[in-house]
Amino acid sequence: MSQTNLLLSSSPHVHGGDSVSRVMQTVIWALMPATAMAVMVFGWPALLVILITVASCVVTESLFVKLRRRPSTLGDRSAALTGLLLALTLPPHTPWWVCVSGGVFAILVAKQVYGGLGFNMFNPALAARVFLLISFPVQLTAWPVVNPLFGEHAYSLSDSIAIIMTGHQGGAELVDAVTAATPLGQYRTETGLGKTVQEALGGQFGFDELQAAGGLVGGSLGETSALLLLAGGLYMLRKKLITWHIPVTMLVGCLLPATFFWVYDSAHYPDPIFHLVTGGLVIGAFFMATDMVTSPVSIKGQVIFGLGCGLLTFLIRTWSGYPEGVSFAVLLMNAVVPLIDQYTRPAIYGQQSIKS
Amino acid sequence: MPKRLYVPLHQHIGQPCEPCVVVGQKVLKGEEIGRAEGFVSAPVHAPTSGTVVAIKEHTAGHPSGLTLLCVVIDPDGKDQWSPALQGIENPLSASPAAIRDKIRAAGVVGLGGATFPSFIKMSPPQGKPVGLLLINGVECEPYLTCDARLMEEHAREIVAGIEIMLYALQAKQCIIGIEDNKPGAIRTMTQAVGPFPSMRVQSLPVMYPQGGEKQLIEAVTGRQVPSGGLPIDLGIIVHNVATALAIRDAVLRGRPLISRVVTVTGKGAVKPANLECLIGTPIRDLVEYSGGMHPGVRKLVLGGPMMGVTMQDMDVPVVKGTSGVLALLQDEIADQPEQACIRCGHCVQACPIRLVPCEMAWQAKNNQMDAMADLHLFDCIECGSCAYVCPSHIPLVHYFRFAKLTIQADRRAQQRLEVDKARTKAKELRVQQEKEAKERQKEAMKAAMAAKKKAAAEAAPAAPAVTSAPAAPAVAPSIEATPPVESAAGQPPQADAAAPAAESEAEIKAARAARAARAAQAAREAKAAKQQS
Numbered sequence: 067m068s069q070t071n072l073l074l075s076s077s078p079h080v081h082g083g084d085s086v087s088r089v090m091q092t093v094i095w096a097l098m099p100a101t102a103m104a105v106m107v108f109g110w111p112a113l114l115v116i117l118i119t120v121a122s123c124v125v126t127e128s129l130f131v132k133l134r135r136r137p138s139t140l141g142d143r144s145a146a147l148t149g150l151l152l153a154l155t156l157p158p159h160t161p162w163w164v165c166v167s168g169g170v171f172a173i174l175v176a177k178q179v180y181g182g183l184g185f186n187m188f189n190p191a192l193a194a195r196v197f198l199l200i201s202f203p204v205q206l207t208a209w210p211v212v213n214p215l216f217g218e219h220a221y222s223l224s225d226s227i228a229i230i231m232t233g234h235q236g237g238a239e240l241v242d243a244v245t246a247a248t249p250l251g252q253y254r255t256e257t258g259l260g261k262t263v264q265e266a267l268g269g270q271f272g273f274d275e276l277q278a279a280g281g282l283v284g285g286s287l288g289e290t291s292a293l294l295l296l297a298g299g300l301y302m303l304r305k306k307l308i309t310w311h312i313p314v315t316m317l318v319g320c321l322l323p324a325t326f327f328w329v330y331d332s333a334h335y336p337d338p339i340f341h342l343v344t345g346g347l348v349i350g351a352f353f354m355a356t357d358m359v360t361s362p363v364s365i366k367g368q369v370i371f372g373l374g375c376g377l378l379t380f381l382i383r384t385w386s387g388y389p390e391g392v393s394f395a396v397l398l399m400n401a402v403v404p405l406i407d408q409y410t411r412p413a414i415y416g417q418q419s420i421k422s
Numbered sequence: 423m424p425k426r427l428y429v430p431l432h433q434h435i436g437q438p439c440e441p442c443v444v445v446g447q448k449v450l451k452g453e454e455i456g457r458a459e460g461f462v463s464a465p466v467h468a469p470t471s472g473t474v475v476a477i478k479e480h481t482a483g484h485p486s487g488l489t490l491l492c493v494v495i496d497p498d499g500k501d502q503w504s505p506a507l508q509g510i511e512n513p514l515s516a517s518p519a520a521i522r523d524k525i526r527a528a529g530v531v532g533l534g535g536a537t538f539p540s541f542i543k544m545s546p547p548q549g550k551p552v553g554l555l556l557i558n559g560v561e562c563e564p565y566l567t568c569d570a571r572l573m574e575e576h577a578r579e580i581v582a583g584i585e586i587m588l589y590a591l592q593a594k595q596c597i598i599g600i601e602d603n604k605p606g607a608i609r610t611m612t613q614a615v616g617p618f619p620s621m622r623v624q625s626l627p628v629m630y631p632q633g634g635e636k637q638l639i640e641a642v643t644g645r646q647v648p649s650g651g652l653p654i655d656l657g658i659i660v661h662n663v664a665t666a667l668a669i670r671d672a673v674l675r676g677r678p679l680i681s682r683v684v685t686v687t688g689k690g691a692v693k694p695a696n697l698e699c700l701i702g703t704p705i706r707d708l709v710e711y712s713g714g715m716h717p718g719v720r721k722l723v724l725g726g727p728m729m730g731v732t733m734q735d736m737d738v739p740v741v742k743g744t745s746g747v748l749a750l751l752q753d754e755i756a757d758q759p760e761q762a763c764i765r766c767g768h769c770v771q772a773c774p775i776r777l778v779p780c781e782m783a784w785q786a787k788n789n790q791m792d793a794m795a796d797l798h799l800f801d802c803i804e805c806g807s808c809a810y811v812c813p814s815h816i817p818l819v820h821y822f823r824f825a826k827l828t829i830q831a832d833r834r835a836q837q838r839l840e841v842d843k844a845r846t847k848a849k850e851l852r853v854q855q856e857k858e859a860k861e862r863q864k865e866a867m868k869a870a871m872a873a874k875k876k877a878a879a880e881a882a883p884a885a886p887a888v889t890s891a892p893a894a895p896a897v898a899p900s901i902e903a904t905p906p907v908e909s910a911a912g913q914p915p916q917a918d919a920a921a922p923a924a925e926s927e928a929e930i931k932a933a934r935a936a937r938a939a940r941a942a943q944a945a946r947e948a949k950a951a952k953q954q955s
Binding site (some may be wrong): 076078079144309358363407411412 | 485487564636640646647648649650651719720721722723725727728729730731732733734735748750754755757758761762763764765766767768770771774775776777778780781797798801804806809810811812813814815817819820823
């Protein structure tokens with residue numbers, strides 16, 4: 067034998083070069099523009115929220131994996147991604163302990179308890195967000211107004227640390243103008259009082275769809291710029307990480323009924339563009355619903371899943387007690403993924419011709 | 423010309439050949455050295471003239487490194503053709519059966535890699551006419567370029583082969599499928615089919631595993647072969663381009679399949695090349711001829727990168743189904759630890775059969791073999807696409823192969839169990855029947871005994887009266903009684919019990935004789951049983 071170090075193995079002998087860490091890293095890159103925008107729009111506090119949440123996820127993951135005596139899984143970068151996604155669903159001034167509880171919940175309860183990456187049934191970031199929303203409704207619905215990083219009233223770094231660490235809102239002059247309703251919240255509250263959509267969103271509130279699409283509007287960190295999120299989504303599509311099916315069907319599932327109701331009664335139902343540029347629809351469609359672990363594996367299943375997410379989002383936004391429904395919609399659809407998977411197995415080659 | 427050729431006697435799907443030469447025999451090029459056994463089989467021929475130096479087990483391209491019986495030939499360098507090989511001068515006026523016989527005798531098998539004896543695919547079953555002959559010019563796997571090269575250099579010969587095949591199959595149309603990254607092959611083949619209105623070249627987008635028979639049919643015709651069925655169910659027959667060339671040589675010139683084109687490539691090969699080489703050439707000669715290997719080759723693969731088999735040494739010979747030899751360096755090979763499935767669904771989208779590999783792998787890990795079969799495990803063609811795209815580096819195909827073998831082993835065990843059950847049942851029945859036969863015999867004996875007793879009892883009162891003739895009437899029934907005793911040798915207690923009952927001396931004597939006979943017979947039986955065991 068001339069070669070003693072030849073490997074013997076089962077085919078295939080070559081690989082496409084894809085890896086879990088590359089998948090996760092690509093999603094993180096895709097989120098970067100929107101993340102940067104969030105920090106630009108809301109200032110240093112936003113950055114602190116993101117860092118604390120990501121760190122708590124990563125630390126929880128490494129501790130728990132060590133506890134289970136399993137090899138470290140930090141290399142797959144899924145914990146960091148979960149942290150980033152969770153942070154982007156939080157308000158810009160979320161106190162540190164809320165961030166940490168969210169991070170621990172996401173990794174510990176929503177992911178590791180199921181057996182770690184690949185075994186969780188629900189999107190960990192969204193599960194944690196809903197957990198926080200139910201447990202700490204006040205902190206989760208405090209929406210500070212836009213306060214750009216280098217703007218006139220920008221928070222200094224020390225102010226920012228104070229806001230996140232102590233909940234103290236810094237100088238007295240800031241207190242008055244710190245919070246305002248999100249467009250979705252405004253719409254729900256005001257139309258609930260019998261006003262029309264135009265009355266609710268116009269006038270003093272001064273909602274402008276173009277501005278909202280660009281990101282200059284109050285809300286969660288990742289709800290701001292629909293355009294940059296879309297850019298990230300397109301990047302993932304280009305990298306062939308996701309297919310268009312879930313995002314597009316989710317948008318259609320929400321916007322189609324929205325259009326229908328808007329045409330039917332535009333005084334009480336906002337136009338579809340409003341639905342698109344406000345709240346978490348875009349981040350939900352491109353980054354939450356497309357989470358591989360918790361979405362169906364077949365294309366047919368993904369279409370059903372996407373439509374369901376979109377439709378539920380619209381229903382919750384329009385008629386439920388919460389102004390925003392993306393998290394609930396996606397989680398509800400997560401729950402039926404095994405069922406969808408079972409009934410949407412592709413017709414295999416040669417089976418149809420047997421039946422006919 | 424290699425110094426020594428190792429020609430395996432099993433280079434095709436089906437039963438292996440029987441060697442029909444002896445050590446020391448001189449053989450001529452093209453002479454039959456392995457005779458086909460059974461229907462699904464193909465003969466093997468001497469690749470060149472020379473001497474048979476051994477018929478022995480030799481390493482072969484088997485995943486477990488198993489050996490095959492090979493005829494080892496030392497070439498004499500004259501490369502002298504056997505004069506016995508005769509072609510059919512004008513095949514288009516010969517009978518299709520004669521053409522098939524030529525193909526069969528030449529040992530032509532599917533050269534795409536499956537190595538199914540070609541003459542069988544040239545004999546469509548009754549009532550299933552062939553509408554379309556599909557010629558597979560799609561390379562089986564990436565890396566391989568042997569078929570493209572063949573089409574560029576031997577387009578006219580291939581087309582001549584196709585003409586013969588169309589005639590023999592009585593088919594009207596032929597489509598030659600070639601992937602569009604082989605413009606040279608498309609050009610030469612289009613030129614070559616020019617004069618034949620029944621043939622055309624179809625350019626196909628590059629997509630692995632389009633070289634698979636069923637995938638090619640779907641790509642060209644848009645139709646699907648029924649699961650578990652054959653292309654002939656759609657009136658289609660698929661042959662590889664190299665097979666078409668081999669059929670031409672077999673029919674026109676009577677020349678058997680003794681060489682083929684092999685792609686030698688991979689980053690570890692110094693000068694990647696397509697080499698025409700004799701069957702039986704060790705890989706080592708092939709690689710050395712092409713310029714040798716770079717150091718640091720981690721894997722030697724026989725076949726393609728997706729479905730090929732790794733080799734443990736370079737003595738493995740080229741066989742009819744060898745399409746490529748790959749020398750792969752570390753950076754080419756998939757060598758990563760398996761991670762958890764993240765359900766990305768890339769495997770689902772990659773599977774040409776449209777299976778759900780991730781779900782099947784899940785079941786495989788939980789040893790749910792029945793569930794895997796329900797997920798159409800046996801439709802898997804092991805193309806490797808799923809494992810290629812898997813970001814978690816899960817060896818999916820490996821799981822599926824394992825599951826297939828496990829299920830097949832289970833089924834065989836089940837079959838054996840059924841056979842055993844049937845045997846046990848048959849044995850029980852036989853034992854029962856024997857028992858009944860014995861009972862009947864016992865009854866018969868008892869009846870005979872009773873009759874004898876009755877006769878003795880009748881004789882006894884007469885005895886005191888006629889003393890001169892006591893034995894005569896008594897002996898007669900006792901002689902009559904002995905045969906059943908002897909034949910019932912298996913039941914000594916009953917027979918013995920009868921002895922004390924005998925009242926006359928003659929009867930005791932008779933019983934003794936019977937006992938002796940029984941003992942002798944028992945001894946004979948014991949001896950026979952001993953010999954048997």
